[in-house]
Amino acid sequence: MNPEGAIIVQSNLEILVEVHNPHYIEARDAIAPFTELVKSPEHLHTYRISHLSLWNAASTGLTAEDVLARLESQSKYPIPETVVTEVQDYMGRYGMLKLVKNDKGLCLESTDVALFKEITKLPNVADCLIEFEGEDKAYVDPNKRGILKMSLTLNGFPVEDIAGYVAGDPLEVDFRKETLAGKKLTLRSYQKEASEIFYASGSEKGGSGVIVLPCGSGKTVIGMATMVLMKTRTLILTPNISAARQWIREILDKTTLTADQVKEYSGDVKEIGPVTVATYQILTQRKRLKKTDEEMEEAEENKSDINKPLVNFPLFSEHKWGLMIYDEVHLLPAPVFRFSAEMQATRRLGLTATLVREDGKETEVFSLIGPKKFDLPWKVLESQGWIATADCSEIRVTMNPELKMKYALAQNRDKINIASTNEQKDDVVEKLIAQYNEPEDRILIIGQYIEQLTKLSEKLNIPLITGKTPNKERDKLYLAFRRGELRNLMVSKVGNFAIDLPDASILIQISGTFGSRQEEAQRLGRVLRPKEDGRPAHFFSLVTKDSKEQEFAMNRQLFLTEQGYAYKIMHYSGEDIVAARV
DNA sequence: AATTTCGAAA
């Protein structure tokens, strides 16, 4: 106990951290390795000790005693007994299962015979085992290393994987002194730290994991820094082709690698180099084998295509990858889980801004890619000036009587649509555009429904980009917007991940996907590039008052609220946009 | 042989 300490440990395994306490940084650094940040408003941050976070800690070599000592030294009040028990229980559990490599092969070991008996009976686990040795050892099918880890983790028994990696072919790579454009290259402190932490975790300690940093913090640079440290052939996986090409451009711009060494492997171009950038999609492609009718029926019955060979085996026969980088790892498609499970013998680095998935499959990502190695709250980056300050507002718009009636009579399933496309939102957009008319303002309007966007686009005479817009047209509009010839631009969901979309200073969201925290964060990211004059960015979310949409908006905002963004509530009922009474 | 269009997948 330490009366000056910055933290309060609660019996529900949550830890409150006082941001303005003189010992804040010390306390944060002390608890960071074994907690997850769940809320970070301005004064009091909430961290949580979870199942997964204790596993993370144990994997970096911390013991239960270390954890409790750290809590003890920073905590204002005595540590609740339940916390002590939980920490000891879970961390004790962690060391019990190990995946090691010995002369006979890959081996699952346990220090507890009863536990070993229990877990080896689990069907998914038993399938991965080849041969038992004694009462506490079993040899594992090396192809099922990942499946086994995932099954055990999902059952609450994470396994420590210290079986190491196959050595990748070496690759000479360094940062250039300056970029091709002649700009000096220096790593930001957190970029250096993140890559070094990952590198230093080495194969004896697991060596794979995820780095979590906000939009615009230069995750690509961290990927390159890791490549420079590891100096091995690297396979980079991205969610789409434009991200893949962005990686290639950045690598050529900032490292000593040349164009003949960095290649794209996608549906479009299939080239392989010492550094290859591929899409997630391409990994899911499996050869459709010519089969007799009988075999077809059989395959149909099995409902499993696990026996189909990977189409893209040259990707794995031409080079021995020593590192794989998973860009936007939170988007890892479920079919790529299996690929990742098969690649456990290669070191893996995951990069993401929001390690949240609406499908709740975070545990799978953690078990297959690795534990979180490093993260930094958005507000910390903001305070250091790497991202712009942003004002977030939720503007609640009323329905006119006619719409209210329509809404009331509609089927439940149609209500979201009706509320989301409320035409009074159009007036709000018009007013906001009139209000933000400085020459340097760029307003991006983003929405979910094509019909709604098309109507508004015609009404206000603002160009609209949807999935149907040809790439040439998109590029033309992006360029005009970037140059300032076009001050306002509308985009559909294409705006969520289009990395070539220029930055804006004001973003108006007129409708969004049901409860997607990730989408909200991504959209805010659009305005977070620091402004030259340091003025804040604005993010407006338009929501129909007293409708289902209002509930969804709350859910969407959760992630950013956790990151410390406070939404200002405003109202619009046909006249002016006014702040809600406090 | 190169480009465009289409439907399925996830």
Place this chain on the structure above:
DNA sequence: ATAGGTTCGAAATT
């Protein structure tokens, strides 16, 4: 739980 976007290979064009 939607509607919408993307990717990919194959088919259809030029």
